Amino acid sequence: MKILVTVKRVPDTAAEKRLDPADKTLDRESVETILNPVDEYAVEEALRLKEQHGGEVVVLCMGPSSALATVRKALSMGPDAAVHVHDDALHGSCAFNTAKVLQAAIRQVEPDIVLCGSESTDARTSLVPSALAEYLGWPGLTGAKQLEVDGATVRVHRETENGYDVVEADGPAVVSVVKGINEPRYPSFKGIMAAKSKPVTDYTLADLGVDPGEVGTAGATTEVVDFAPRPPRQAGQQVKDPGDGSAAVELAEFLAGHKFI
Amino acid sequence: MDLELTPEQEEFRKIVRAFAEEVVGPRAEAMDRAGALDPVVLDQMAAMGLFGLPFPEEVGGMGADYTTLCLAIEELARVDSSVAITLEAAVGLGAMPIWRYGSAEQHQRWLRPLAAGEQLGAFGLTEPAGGSDAGALATRATLDGDEWVIDGTKALITNAGLDRSGLVTVAAVTGQRPDGRHEITNIIVPTGTPGYRVGRSYAKVGWHASDTRELIFESCRVPVANTLGERGAGLANFLRTLEEGRVAVAALATGLCQGCVDECTRYAREREAFGQPIAAFQAVAFKIADMEVRAHTARLAWQQAAAKLDAGQPFGREAAIAKLYASEAAVTSARDAVQVHGGYGFMEEFPVARFYRDAKVLEIGEGTSEIMRILIARSLGLG
Ligand SMILES: Cc1cc2nc3c(=O)[nH]c(=O)nc-3n(C[C@H](O)[C@H](O)[C@H](O)COP(=O)(O)OP(=O)(O)OC[C@H]3O[C@@H](n4cnc5c(N)ncnc54)[C@H](O)[C@@H]3O)c2cc1C
Numbered sequence: 289m290k291i292l293v294t295v296k297r298v299p300d301t302a303a304e305k306r307l308d309p310a311d312k313t314l315d316r317e318s319v320e321t322i323l324n325p326v327d328e329y330a331v332e333e334a335l336r337l338k339e340q341h342g343g344e345v346v347v348l349c350m351g352p353s354s355a356l357a358t359v360r361k362a363l364s365m366g367p368d369a370a371v372h373v374h375d376d377a378l379h380g381s382c383a384f385n386t387a388k389v390l391q392a393a394i395r396q397v398e399p400d401i402v403l404c405g406s407e408s409t410d411a412r413t414s415l416v417p418s419a420l421a422e423y424l425g426w427p428g429l430t431g432a433k434q435l436e437v438d439g440a441t442v443r444v445h446r447e448t449e450n451g452y453d454v455v456e457a458d459g460p461a462v463v464s465v466v467k468g469i470n471e472p473r474y475p476s477f478k479g480i481m482a483a484k485s486k487p488v489t490d491y492t493l494a495d496l497g498v499d500p501g502e503v504g505t506a507g508a509t510t511e512v513v514d515f516a517p518r519p520p521r522q523a524g525q526q527v528k529d530p531g532d533g534s535a536a537v538e539l540a541e542f543l544a545g546h547k548f549i
Numbered sequence: 550m551d552l553e554l555t556p557e558q559e560e561f562r563k564i565v566r567a568f569a570e571e572v573v574g575p576r577a578e579a580m581d582r583a584g585a586l587d588p589v590v591l592d593q594m595a596a597m598g599l600f601g602l603p604f605p606e607e608v609g610g611m612g613a614d615y616t617t618l619c620l621a622i623e624e625l626a627r628v629d630s631s632v633a634i635t636l637e638a639a640v641g642l643g644a645m646p647i648w649r650y651g652s653a654e655q656h657q658r659w660l661r662p663l664a665a666g667e668q669l670g671a672f673g674l675t676e677p678a679g680g681s682d683a684g685a686l687a688t689r690a691t692l693d694g695d696e697w698v699i700d701g702t703k704a705l706i707t708n709a710g711l712d713r714s715g716l717v718t719v720a721a722v723t724g725q726r727p728d729g730r731h732e733i734t735n736i737i738v739p740t741g742t743p744g745y746r747v748g749r750s751y752a753k754v755g756w757h758a759s760d761t762r763e764l765i766f767e768s769c770r771v772p773v774a775n776t777l778g779e780r781g782a783g784l785a786n787f788l789r790t791l792e793e794g795r796v797a798v799a800a801l802a803t804g805l806c807q808g809c810v811d812e813c814t815r816y817a818r819e820r821e822a823f824g825q826p827i828a829a830f831q832a833v834a835f836k837i838a839d840m841e842v843r844a845h846t847a848r849l850a851w852q853q854a855a856a857k858l859d860a861g862q863p864f865g866r867e868a869a870i871a872k873l874y875a876s877e878a879a880v881t882s883a884r885d886a887v888q889v890h891g892g893y894g895f896m897e898e899f900p901v902a903r904f905y906r907d908a909k910v911l912e913i914g915e916g917t918s919e920i921m922r923i924l925i926a927r928s929l930g931l932g
Binding site for chain 1: 568
């Protein structure tokens, strides 16, 4: 079984993020970056599938050449190989373009299943897994809290407000996983060392036959029109009771005025 | 001597830190109270390969070095000394002598399960009548055909009474040397050998979740093939083992120092007195600044000793300096950390209370501060 996992380099969730005023994209070089946290769950799930069914795990990352560190981080958990798509023309790609490029790379690898994290902590669109399934023409099973592969059948448990739905499809399929599907392993020292020498295949847009005009800032289907820092929080309004209980009335009126009650 | 860590070591330090914060930290108080480690913690440490760090892959290790082991110990001790000493004793004292002095066959038979963390090893040197005078042992082993027969008692031994305790290497008197001194030989005794009994757990001041036992040997028979190293080389071999262990204990003490800095920095910013955060009082800020100095200096000291060890250079003097400095730094920092926390520092909900109890033993185990000063003085041609 050939399992492909998509991984993304994102700014450290705890870090102060900066948008570049020139092209309104995230300044990815100025902050500490990490492997998108939910992608660790996808990598873990892929490794577990391999442990059950045998085969191979390949990670796929689209990101600037500096994202290689993220690729190695994912490899240190145990996958066998990686594909890294980087091309200057990719800068500023929207979620759909990203999915288009990933799709082209996935066609090169020809996996039996594609696992994604359900969202990335920077843009939080959650669009890529579904768009990817659409471009590939494969079933997309999103939000998996549990995953089983039984022959050609891919089955996931998707959490809902009242319980869970069981969703099933014939592979190859795209599955996005949520946190809690497993407990990702911590890489071992041997894993870190081994990651340095695992094969990483580099692709440019030309290698994948993708037209640079269709992706990046040029081909983005969405545009960031403006951004502004969040205004500082206003001081709250204090209600003091003069001793006759009238503060309760004032509070009730405040809440009613804002339609809370 | 280059003290720069490799990018892989830096990466690994981050991973162990994440593990310590995410898995160990939330369990630390409960494990301390229960007086036992959560098996989940040990299992994950084994899966991360922590128990095999300094050993080559041919014997089931991770192919790293002593520095990398010390990094892991330091990061664990930042949140929990009991977990850190369990690793330190298992690798530094339990497995290391088997790696250094064992035959290829002993490596496969005894070291493999230790390096994988399936079993933990122990090192039995100290006896009820004394530890510092390591040559004055009373435990005896006599040859009977192709078996050693061991009689005696070991005191204060780490990692011998756990479910996964696999073996203890016992230092025993096996005869007399031509100069009249004891001939000492190290012998591997697997857990469960008839005549080898693990006594009760001690009620300790700190390191509550770490296992410390008395071991009793009564006509305990093991094959002569369990001899570790040459017959009569026991003293030299365990002195070398202890010398290495001091570097690891210094790393452990550094972690505790760092934990004090972390806890106090956070608390001093949040806690208010007289209308301002206590961090604004110089008396508090300077205490924390001094803690930072101690953590930093202790780290440089152990890293330098470890770098020499890994480079195959003599490191005994540096190990003694690092162990002495870092352990005394830990005791001072833990005492001040409680002070910075005021009354809450005396409450078990706050990690610094545990740090305070855990710090003291660092000035005692693997050579007391007095013994360290003797070694350092001797290196100056004194005493
Ligand atoms: C929690 C814990 C875990 C331990 N784990 C292990 C283990 O796994 N394996 C093991 O073998 N041992 C272990 N030990 C034992 C430890 O190594 C000894 O306690 C230590 O070496 C000191 O020996 P002692 O306790 O017999 O003290 P003593 O040797 O009796 O010393 C008492 C005091 O006299 C001082 N003193 C002794 N000789 C001199 C001298 N020549 N000059 C000046 N002062 C001197 C000492 O510094 C100390 O202050 C452990 C101890 C503890 C507390």
